[in-house]
Amino acid sequence: MAQLTVLEPEGMYPDTILEQEVLGPAVDVLHGGAPHTESLDMLPDDLCARVDGLLVFRHWLRPQHIARFPKLKVVVRMGVGYDRLDRAACAARGITVCNVPDYGTMEVADHAMSLVLSLTRGVILHHDLQRESPPAAWRYVDSPLIKRAQEQGFGIVGLGRIGTAVALRAKAFGFKVRFFDPYLPNGVDRALGIQRARTLEELMRGSDILSIHVPDTRTTRGLIGAKELAWLPQGAVVVNTARGTSLDINALEAALRSNHLAGAGLDVIPVEPPVDPVPGLLAAYRAKEEWLKGRVVITPHSAFHTPHAWDDIRRKSAETMRDVLVLGLDTNVIRPDQD
Secondary structure, eight states: OOOEEEEETTOOSSOSHHHHHHHOTTEEEEEOSSTTOSOGGGSOHHHHTTOSEEEESSOOBOHHHHTTOTTOOEEEESSSOOTTBOHHHHHHTTOEEEOOTTSSHHHHHHHHHHHHHHHHTTHHHHHHHHTSSSOOOSSOOOOTTOOOGGGSEEEEEOOSHHHHHHHHHHHHHTOEEEEEOTTSOTTHHHHHTOEEOSSHHHHHHTOSEEEEOOOSOTTTTTOBOHHHHHHSOTTEEEEEOSOGGGBOHHHHHHHHHTTSEEEEEESOOSSSSOOSSOOHHHHHHHTTOGGGTTTEEEOOSOTTOOHHHHHHHHHHHHHHHIIIIISOOOTTEEOTTOO
16 A cells, blocks of 8 residues: 555644554654644645645635645544535545544533533522622522422433433433434433433423534524524523534523523534624623623533543544544544435
């Protein structure tokens, strides 16, 4: 076999020792210029001309970028989501697209539960109140947010790896767990000891907590808007640690302002990083507007983050590239029509 070249253009790690070890001597593993190169457009042409495999984390891969890599055979998205990759353009060139679906599962599930518990146990509320000047009285505050876990329905939209991990955690806390996922076979509910909703509406009408765990696809974009949020019980809490495109953030703001929803926890928003004008809810949150006190917590798409998760991304991405580019396997391959 001719020598192959794999490029990790962002310089995410200080060396390529691990990648070289995994991929073996038949592959040259290269960094692409300065760390965190802003765009694939910034790479030199002679480097692009050598590349057989591309490891992508933050970069967008659009047709104009693909055209720069005449030998490209495999792209591995170093993460779960693959919405930054133009899969149709890759398919037209015969380029195989893969992701890394099994990293960060525990971290994101833990983060989702942290958002739920910090809101429904009043942690955020009392934290905000005790930092006022002068601080609030040294006592609890009644709030629609604060309820016993065992009295609440916990709805999960999308029961993939992370959704399942959240279901098990919520079940352990005593929440009444249900899920909606039309792509799963019968019997998953029985295996996990939770309940299945036949429709999204059925799920939401019984969910005091709604946790979203769907990818960014044609069928999930705009999945939950004003109509769907209105199905939730009065005083419900919405948490999204998946993709911001599935939840209408303006409808979420309206439901919070009307007090139909008691709170929300977001690790994702529709456009990341946010650009001006930022969504109204994010602007109000940053301005510490009084009506949001204790009701909303936002984190910057950081749910996946631990040193262990970064290690997983690195190793599992290299292993996927080896399996597909070198060994000809179908590990983590995303079909062009997989949406």
